[in-house]
Each structure stands twice: as C-alpha cells, then as structure tokens.
Amino acid sequence: MTGGAAPTGEAPRPGDEASDRPPIALIGPMAAGKTSLGRKLASRIGRTFADTDRLVVLEHGPIPEIFAAHGEAVFRRWEAEAVRRALVPGTVVALGGGAVLDEGSRELLGAATVVLVTVDEHAAERRLGGGGRPLVADGIDAWRRIAAEREPLYRSLADVTLDTSRTPMARVLDELQAWLAERGL
Numbered sequence: 001m002t003g004g005a006a007p008t009g010e011a012p013r014p015g016d017e018a019s020d021r022p023p024i025a026l027i028g029p030m031a032a033g034k035t036s037l038g039r040k041l042a043s044r045i046g047r048t049f050a051d052t053d054r055l056v057v058l059e060h061g062p063i064p065e066i067f068a069a070h071g072e073a074v075f076r077r078w079e080a081e082a083v084r085r086a087l088v089p090g091t092v093v094a095l096g097g098g099a100v101l102d103e104g105s106r107e108l109l110g111a112a113t114v115v116l117v118t119v120d121e122h123a124a125e126r127r128l129g130g131g132g133r134p135l136v137a138d139g140i141d142a143w144r145r146i147a148a149e150r151e152p153l154y155r156s157l158a159d160v161t162l163d164t165s166r167t168p169m170a171r172v173l174d175e176l177q178a179w180l181a182e183r184g185l
C-alpha cells in the first residue's frame, strides 16, 4: 500500500457519526476490484454503499445498451450525475473506471477520501471474462491502453493506493480499514 500525506482531520471522538465524515471513493481501472472492495468495506464499517455503474443501470438500463444506443458521451453525463448524487458525506462509493474523466466529478473527489484500486494486466485479463464492459469488448489490449492513458489522472487524485493483483480481498480490506482508522477517517 502506498499513501500520501496524512489528512489533517482530527481522530474520531465518542459520539462522532460516520455521516459527518468525507465520503470514501474507490477509483481505478476496470476489474481492479472497486465494487467488491467498496461493498465489503461499507458493510464492515457500517456505512452506506453506492456503485455509480449500478446507479446508471438502475436508471437507464444496461451499460452496453447505453453505449450502443446513445454513445459514450451520454453515458459519461449520466455517470457524472450518479457520482454527484452518490458522493455525499458518510458513504462509500465505487466509481466506474472512467468516472474520473469528468471535471465536475474530479472536483467532488477533492472533498472525498480517494482510494485508488489497481490491478496488473495479467490479473485483469483473468477477471475481464463475462463482458458488460463495452470499452474492453476486444480484450486486454484495450484494457492496457485505457489503463495507461488514465494512470496519471488516477494517481493525481489518490490519497492511498491498494493493489489487488496478488493479494486476497480479505487482506486488501484489512489494510484499507487500518489505513482509514489510523487517520480517523
């Protein structure tokens, strides 16, 4: 795990509510484990969980159908709306892999604790099966190109980075929980 400078927030006091704390946002490339890790983290620390892909699907239908019928730009607009609705104090939010492309969403992430979840291409290739991700319908070459393009953006937003390639989910979760607890987040 690699972390940035410790946030300046005070340690939690008795009576503090998680709902007063900055939202915890999980960002990173497709199949890194944002949704799985976010859901487990929220359950463990007693916070509400939201997944922006899920919110878009609930409101507008399956992602491949949105891309086919309306194009990526419309998906990005609906995704940005989902980020704005979900990213409120006290929550854990898993963002879609490309949500950081939207400037307004990046501004909102400035008020969040941002966890970058990474995965190497070998593990990503094993996890990509099952489809549902139109931008990588052609496989790992597209995943590699997109991940490399976005890496500087992901790194610039992250407060902490966790790699899931060779670490079981339970241990990644323990590490993240400890990192948050040390900082009163």
Ligand SMILES: Nc1ncnc2c1ncn2[C@@H]1O[C@H](COP(=O)(O)OP(=O)(O)OP(=O)(O)O)[C@@H](O)[C@H]1O
Residues within 6 Å of the ligand: 028, 029, 030, 031, 032, 033, 034, 035, 036, 037, 053, 094, 095, 096, 097, 127, 133, 164, 165, 167, 168, 169, 172
């Ligand atoms: N640490 C891990 N070890 C092994 N498999 C993992 C790990 N983390 C996640 N996975 C598996 O990888 C797959 C992708 O995980 P997940 O859907 O959480 O990724 P994501 O980052 O949310 O992807 P997307 O960008 O498509 O939303 C799932 O099948 C999940 O069970």
Ligand SMILES: O=C(O)C1=C[C@@H](O)[C@@H](O)[C@H](O)C1
Residues within 6 Å of the ligand: 029, 030, 053, 063, 095, 096, 097, 098, 099, 132, 133, 134, 135
């Ligand atoms: O990285 C991306 O651009 C995407 C990631 C997924 O989470 C979905 O939001 C969608 O498939 C696009």
Ligand SMILES: [Mg+2]
Residues within 6 Å of the ligand: 034, 035, 036, 051, 053, 094, 095, 096
């Ligand atoms: Mg996800």
